[in-house]
Amino acid sequence: MTADVKLTALTTVDDAIMHMQRGNAVVAFTSIKSGASYSYNIKESNNGRAFYVTLLTAGSPAYLGSIIEGQFKHTDKSRLSTQAPAFRAFAYVWAALAEYRMPQQVTIVAADFASGVDVQPVRLAEILQ
Numbered sequence: 001m002t003a004d005v006k007l008t009a010l011t012t013v014d015d016a017i018m019h020m021q022r023g024n025a026v027v028a029f030t031s032i033k034s035g036a037s038y039s040y041n042i043k044e045s046n047n048g049r050a051f052y053v054t055l056l057t058a059g060s061p062a063y064l065g066s067i068i069e070g071q072f073k074h075t076d077k078s079r080l081s082t083q084a085p086a087f088r089a090f091a092y093v094w095a096a097l098a099e100y101r102m103p104q105q106v107t108i109v110a111a112d113f114a115s116g117v118d119v120q121p122v123r124l125a126e127i128l129q
Contacts (some may be wrong), residue, residue, distance in 0.1 A: 010108040013100050019110045020097075021051060021067075026111040029089050033105050038086045040064070055086045064090060070098055 010016040010027070019025050023044045030037040039056040051067040062079040064087050065072060072094040080087045089106075096103035 006112040028109045
């Protein structure tokens with residue numbers, strides 16, 4: 001599986017935002033303090049006005065919310081509460097990037113998948129170990 005994935009550390013705000021808003025991105029956020037890691041798929045809407053954020057899990061992916069006009073928002077279709085650790089992690093990182101600063105104590109890793117690899121069942125946390 002790992003041969004089908006290229007991992008890249010995103011160490012600047014520009015690189016992180018560019019990757020996350022490229023249309024169909026996969027990223028992992030890992031807390032340096034706790035070691036908790038979450039993987040997300042971020043897809044651009046058909047009209048290009050929003051991005052949909054999904055948590056990639058071992059089971060069924062869980063829709064978290066949307067990025068609209070640069071703001072990450074919980075929606076009626078969100079499957080996790082705003083208090084869920086994975087939701088809070090994404091909200092924290094996105095808020096930092098929106099303020100043009102890298103989040104503290106979090107690493108961001110981008111995943112680029114070989115053609116034909118389905119990202120839905122993939123959890124980057126498992127690849128990163």
